[in-house]
Amino acid sequence: MGILGRISVIFIAVLAWYIAVRLNSTPPLPYIDPDPWWGLGEPKKSDSKIRPFKIDIPAKDVQDLQARLAQAPRLAPSLEGVNFTYGMDSTTMAVILKYWRDSYDWKKRETKLNAYPHFKTRIEGLDIHFMRASPPAGSGKTVRPLLLLHGWPGSFVEFMGILPLLTTPRADSEVVFDVICPSLPGYGFSEAAAKPGMNTLAMAQIMTKLMKRIGFEKFYVQGGDWGSGIAHDIATAFPDTLYGIHVNMVMAMTLGAQAKLMLGAFLPSGTVMDPKLEEKWYPLLTFYGITLREMGYAHLHATKPDTVGVALNSSPQGLAAYILEKFSTWTDMKYLNQKNGGLLDPDFPISLDAMLDNICVYWFTGSITSSMRLYSEFFGASSPAITMFNIPTTVPAGLAGFGNDLAVIPENLAAHKFHNIITYTNPEIGGHFAAMEVPKILADDIFIYVNIVERQMKEEQLQKTKKS
Incomplete structure (x- = not known):
């Protein structure tokens, strides 16, 4: 072998070693300010x-919404035969707006949303x-705190239907x-934060402080979408606060996982993943093409959220179109x-009333702009997201x-x-929400997963007792 051949072999060996080390190395946990101030101005003493x-x-806000909905919407005619591939269909939007204006009753829906007690508390200036939804007293079950975290374009409204199922004691579970x-x-x-930097890690700290303030030193956490990302960060940065984490959207793709995904495009079927999941990923060109088509909104949110926020915060028709299109495709x-x-x-698996409840929460609180800023904080150059993804957790x-x-x-x-x-499942039906x-x-x-964790904890405690 000539000198160039030897140099090439050495170079490839060093490159392979570097990649292997890089893929298997664990970065240190980013610094987390234990007491930041996200409110206006300088820190103040918090209650x-x-x-x-x-x-x-207020009645005036409801009347203002009705007045805006009464204005004839300026809907551009949809192209022939495109269905929802260009986004919200104008004919569909007209029907929904008529229903919202003439049949939907916010005050009745507000009463429904108030079925469970609501609270506020000040944390880090916000x-x-x-x-809160609690189980009935005297059930004889172990009561465990569960933090449910929503995402975008969702809200706490997402959980109205599942709360009775989680708080009602069931015969097949020792836990409620x-x-x-x-x-x-x-x-x-x-x-909303008055300062930049409110990313998923910052939210994770606020959520752990919230649970501690309520009186829960340890809890389960569950989430999808951004709620999943925040749950990831709680499990990574504050593992001692959790009994366990359950998510219906895994966000963390480490460098090693991404390398495997790429290799799977060239290796025989079943080498990298369960064959039944391969059609969701391969060919990668198709997957990334769909991603580019569906994630345009995320690029907008991650770069100039306040600009589109002006339009969405000024027009209930525009806000509804923007959010409902996501409910359609992501379902x-x-x-x-x-x-x-x-x-x-x-x-359709979600009622129109429930989707309008969610839209009304965004509208009446004027929170669409601040909600979209999370994308900017997550994808920004100073974001700890990639580092957090690559720190494993044993929770x-x-x-x-x-x-x-x-x-x-x-x-x-x-x-x-x-x-x-503990559990990994692929329910055939159900989507993003x-x-x-x-x-x-x-x-x-959730119940199946938690009951397994609880049995394991009891067994571990029994083993410790025997040893002592």
Whole structure:
């Protein structure tokens, strides 16, 4: 072998060694300011009281919404035969707006949202809203606190249908839940940060402080979308606060997992992942093409959220179109090719009233702009997201990849992040908004996972007792 050959072999060996070390190295946890101030101006002494809160939108705000809805919408005619591939269909939008204007009753829906007690408390300079649903007393079950975290374009409204299922004692479970549903900072009735940097890690710290203030030193956490990302960060940065983490959207794709994903494009079927999941990923060109088509909004949010926020915060029609289009496509991609995006179908898995409840929360709180800023904070140059993704956690994990969600991470790739996977399931039905679409399936998945964790904890405690 000549000198150039030897140099090439050495170079390839060094490169392979570097890649192997890089893929298997664990970065240190980013610095987390234990007491930041996200409110206006300089830090002030905060009131740590938990205050009762009731959703009670002033009559003038409801009348203002009605007046805006009464204005004839300026809807551009849709192209022939495109269905939802260009976004919201104008004919469908006209029907929905008529229903919102003439039939939907916010005050009745407000009463429904107030069925559970609501509260606010001040943390790190911000008023944080949460709803609490507790089980009946005297059930004889172990009561565990469960933090439920929503995402975008959702809100605490996502969980109205699943709360009774989680707080009602069941014969097949030794556990029942005391559920805390917050509004994320900058969403709904929680105050928005006045300073940049409110990313998922910052929210994770606020959520752990919230649970501690309520009286829970340790709890379970569950989330999808951004709620999943925040739950990831709680498990990574504050593992001692958790009994376990359950998510219905795995966000953490470590460098090692991404390398495997790429290799899977060239290796025989079944080498990298369960063959039944391969059609969701391969060919990669198709997957990334769909991603580019569906994620344009995320690029906008991550770069100039305040600009589009002006339009969405000024027009309820525009806000509804923007959010409803996501509910259509993210529930099931098949709705792209239906004239009404599925939204007006009698078997669409989420009721129009529930979706309008969610939109009204954004509208009445004026929170669409601040909610979109989370993308900018997450994808920004100073974001700790990639570092947090690549720090593994041993917190017991329950992972559910619903069949119609935007992406379903295979268990072996998720295992690069989660080193203690208790349950991994792929329900065939249900999409991105699982708590609204298939609340029973999601609740059953949570109960199965938690009961396994509880049995393991009892066994570990029994072994410790025997040793002592």
